[in-house]
Amino acid sequence: MNKEYIVIALTENQIGVLNRITGCYLRRKINIESLKVSESSIKGISMFVISAYTTEEYIDRVVQQIRNIIDVIEARYYTPDELITQEIALYKVSSKMVESNGRIDALSRSLSARIIEFNPAYVVIEKTGTRAEIEQLRDDLQRRGVLQEFTRSGSVVLHRAPLDDLLHDLGENTMA
Amino acid sequence: MANKQKIKGAEALLLSLIEEGTRDMFGYPGGQVIPIYDCLYDYRDRINHILTRHEQGAVHAAQGYARATGRVGVCMATSGPGATNLVTGIADAMLDSTPLVCITGQVPSSMLGTDAFQEADIISMTMPVTKWNYQVTSASEIPRAIAKAFYIARSGRPGPVLIDIAKNAQVEEMDYSYKPCLSLRSYHPTPEIDEEGVRQAVEMINAAERPLILAGQGVVLSGAERSLTEFAEAGHLPVATTLMGISALPSGHPLFVGNLGMHGNVAANAMTQHSDLIVAIGMRFSDRVTGDVQNYAPQAKIIHVDIDRAELGKNIRIDLALHADARTALEAFKVGLKYRERPDWFAFAEQERAVEQKEVFAHTDDPAGRFITMAQVIRNLAEIEKGDAVIVTDVGQNQMFSARYSRFNASRSFITSGGLGTMGFGLPAALGAKVGVPDKEVVAVLGDGGLQMTLQELGTIMQNNIGVKILVLNNSYLGMVRQWQQLFFNRRYSFTELENPDFSAIAAAYRIPARRVTKPEELNGALREMSEAPGAYLLEVAVMPDENVFPMVPAGASLSNLIYHD
DSSP states (O other): OOEEEEEEEEEEOOTTHHHHHHHHHHHTTOOEEEEEEEEOSSTTEEEEEEEEEEOHHHHHHHHHHHHTSTTEEEEEEEOGGGEEEEEEEEEEEETHHHHHHOSHHHHHHHHTOEEEEEOSSEEEEEEEEOHHHHHHHHHHHHHHTOEEEEEEOOOEEEESSOTHHHHGGGSOOOOO | OOSOEEEEHHHHHHHHHHHTTOOEEEEOOOGGGHHHHHHHGGGTTTOEEEEOSSHHHHHHHHHHHHHHHSSOEEEEEOSTHHHHTTHHHHHHHHHTTOOEEEEEEEOOGGGTTSOOTTOOOHHHHHGGGOSEEEEEOSGGGHHHHHHHHHHHHHSSSOOEEEEEEEHHHHHSEEEEOOOOOOOBTTBOOSOOOOHHHHHHHHHHHHHOSSEEEEEOHHHHHTTOHHHHHHHHHHHTOOEEEOGGGTTSSOTTOTTEEEEOSTTOOHHHHHHHHHOSEEEEESOOOOHHHHSSGGGSSTTOEEEEEESOGGGTTTSSOOSEEEESOHHHHHHHHTTTOOOOOOHHHHHHHHHHHHHHHHHTGGGOSOTTSOSBOHHHHHHHHHHHHTTOSEEEEOSSHHHHHHHHHOOOSSTTOEEOOOSSOOTTOHHHHHHHHHHHSTTSOEEEEEEHHHHHHSGGGHHHHHHTTOOOEEEEEEOSBOHHHHHHHHHHSTTOOTTOBOOOOOHHHHHHHTTOOEEEEOSHHHHHHHHHHHHHOSSOEEEEEEBOTTOOOOSBOOTTSOTTOOBOOO
């Protein structure tokens, strides 16, 4: 059965690793929903967070093949409930919205969001939350007919258990 | 080489190759590797560079060399078309775990990405077919890149590595010093064996009534041939080999029950289906070995040993997976192993061998005595060579007949394109093998189709006096496809018939002695003449046009559903 699986991979920060990793999905024709690469808590080591819908059998094989990439230090897969996942999204909405809601701080409070730019033409709202919360606000604004543009970050994740063991062998943990 | 010296990148490359033990390499020059070739001119006494006639020839020759010697094969090509011509061989080496270091030239780094003359993004192109690849853009990177390349190519599950060297890096000066690569923090090629798993495995083997060892190329790659023999003898366990595992155990060994898979031996496949315990060592359960996976080895528990963790459980269900080097595992298995006679099981092997004798071996010659058959050629060749020749095959019927009827005394004696099934592999791989093991008799067994895919390498054989024997089984067809068309496509022989040139005349043009035979009574004399020839020799045998390889497991069918005849 297709489910969302999130792969976390720690790699050497080398050119080409990204292509090799995405190639493992491409070979099995699995579409990547979101992908984020950034430096991990250790200098020189990148952390990949890749979300895709597939079966457990497939993701298990994909992860095995990702691990075989020379520059990959470790890779594992998770279901979303095993991870603390947050996304950031920006919503550009028409300033009519503010007019109808009165005060601007009331608006941000009511959406659990932050206004980061405000002018007569539009308002930019920033919201951090789970994928569901981000999408709910998007749908809500769309229904009200005020959403002009929308962009999101992809998942920022932390494992509920410490990730230390992933990095354990490297002997240069600089988490502190 | 701890002392630093100032030299050009091209020279650093050659010194690094020498540090890694490179004595022979295969290549083809071109615009973006001229500086390397210029330097090679001064190193002719230290590196034997063989100029092939096509880059595909160079990479297949390096493969044949690596497979025959166990050393890393090295090939070189220029940028653009030179590099892209290597890709087939690299993909072949990837699937067959052949250690290669492929050097390609590249446009100067200042011109990368500009569609410069003969620029190809070979790093992107070879990403899915290399174990690792790297683009060098400054001379100072060369020793480290080469050290890593050799380390990665030959450790763990071996494979091809490509190093793309921008032209400016070849001509820049750098401070040279060499340090071999001994480890990488992101790569752990030597797994530690799970002791508990070993204990369980031995217990399962001791308890098994109908055990069968499946030996793959992993046994050869880890140098575990002797361990395999000792393990099998200690437990009195029958051994079958995959196509890539052929010659890991001498063909005449009493515990050897034959080859597995689509055109394997009846006993090996039947024993798979009746076994209660499969012990698979260094093999990957390819679809050509398993047939229908749902009905594969239905009564057996399966122990799978492989150095590549991604292979464990990839294709079939496994009862006990051991992530380990083949030799380590086989040595560990010997401890506590019980010798058991298992007379019924060996009687079953004998009975199935008799089935093959009756259904297949008894019918390999042309009953009318008119045509020579391919089976006959390979069997007679085996008698003449007495198991001492290295047999290098092309792909198709010639390959399957060679696998079925050759005899081998020593490991690394059967060199074939297993995973990728690359036609055109045979001739260049054979010349590469001969360069690697000049004291052995090397016979290329080719079909008329495959020979013509890399025919130009006859020039390489001529120019370098490479004493390789070339045996062409000419049925004027792309025989294996013709066989499928006959059996599964209603005898519609769509584009498989070949009108061939006079191969002896072609060989003569390359000053290679040649002979063509057509009648069964001429065969043995001609084979003997080939075998006794001091240098290269081409023997063309015109064989029965519609001979098929049997037995056969149709693609996707269960191993229990063998076809024995048309």
